[in-house]
Amino acid sequence: MASLERRGKQLGIVVDDGRALVVQLGMSGQLLVMHEAPATHRHVTWSLSGRGAEVLVFRDPRRFGGIVPHGRVQAMLDRWERELGPDGLDTARAPVERLCRGARHVKAALLDQSLVAGIGNIYADEALHAAGIRPSRRCNRLTHDEAARVLEEARRIMRRSVSQGGTSLRDHVLPQGDPGAARRLIQAYGRTGLPCHGCGLPLKGGRIAGRATTWCTKCQR
DNA sequence: GGCAGCCTGGTT
DNA sequence: AACCAGGCTGCC
Known part of the structure; x- marks a missing residue:
């Protein structure tokens, strides 16, 4: 090899x-x-x-x-x-302008590997929560700053999670067979009905872009 | 765009 | 028994 x-x-x-x-x-x-x-x-x-x-x-x-x-x-x-779009961990090439285009939900765009590569369902929810943006917001209603922020949050969260060995929910394990430790960093994904760590209100759950989605109706606009 | 479908296994 | 799941493709 x-x-x-x-x-x-x-x-x-x-x-x-x-x-x-x-x-x-x-x-x-x-x-x-x-x-x-x-x-x-x-x-x-x-x-x-x-x-x-x-x-x-x-x-x-x-x-x-x-x-x-x-x-x-x-x-x-x-x-x-x-x-594939630029890697999501790559700061310099964050496709901010492209994320602002089109009428689709911003969550669908984040999951689109041809726009930015590497963001999956968990990190899409986490990035949107950290950036304070509703997953159902249309891309063309994002400001340039908001688009930059959500991509930056995705990068930060994924980087941190990878350094902890990744977000093991069920099957993901490291090469030696041990689960990653980043599950404890999760703020939104899969926490429907549980209190938002930002405001305490119960997080809302739904389906956006065909995927299970969790967000805070107060902290995310 | 959304959505079914691919597969297995765990949970309700 | 039915439903759900971290992804992706291809079809309407």
């Missing part, structure tokens, strides 16, 4: 001969490095040279994930450039 590439939720494993594998974890996928491969939902097992008897395993109970081979790294990178 030569190197790893990543853009948003796409992970590229580049091997020495220049070919690449794109791993998409989907909703339940796991990449594990272990001495003994897990017994269930094991889809691919690679043996790792120079790491004793350890193996790299792609495990995916729900099978929403997948692996796409590319003959050359550049083909993978070209495709990412075509289909």
Whole structure:
């Protein structure tokens, strides 16, 4: 194995001969490095040279994930450039202007990987809550400052969460099999009916952009 | 845009 | 037994 590439939720494993594998974890996928491969939902097992008897395993109970081979790294990178927006962790390239365009709900735009890559349902709710913006707000009703703020909050929250090992609710685990610790940072996602940490009022739940959504009707406008 | 569908497993 | 879930694609 030569190197790893990543853009948003796409992970590229580049091997020495220049070919690449794109791993998409989907909703339940796991990449594990272990001495003994897990017994269930094991889809691919690679043996790792120079790491004793350890193996790299792609495990995916729900099978929403997948692996796409590319003959050359550049083909993978070209495709990412075509289909994905700038990575959500990238400050310099935050697509503020683009987020202000169109009549769709801002939450739908945040989940659109071709606009900004890497934001999923949890971080969309968290970023909108932190930025004080209702998920149902139309993009073309956002001020430039609001669009910048929500992208900045998404970046900050994801960065912090990743540094804690990620937001493990059910299936996400780190390569050694341990859950990430960022679940305790959650302010909004999945807290429908529980008090808002900003104002104390119960958070509202609903469906926006086809996804379970939680927000505060007072703190988020 | 929304929404069904892909799959399995956990919860109500 | 029915419903729900962290993602994404493709169809209306």
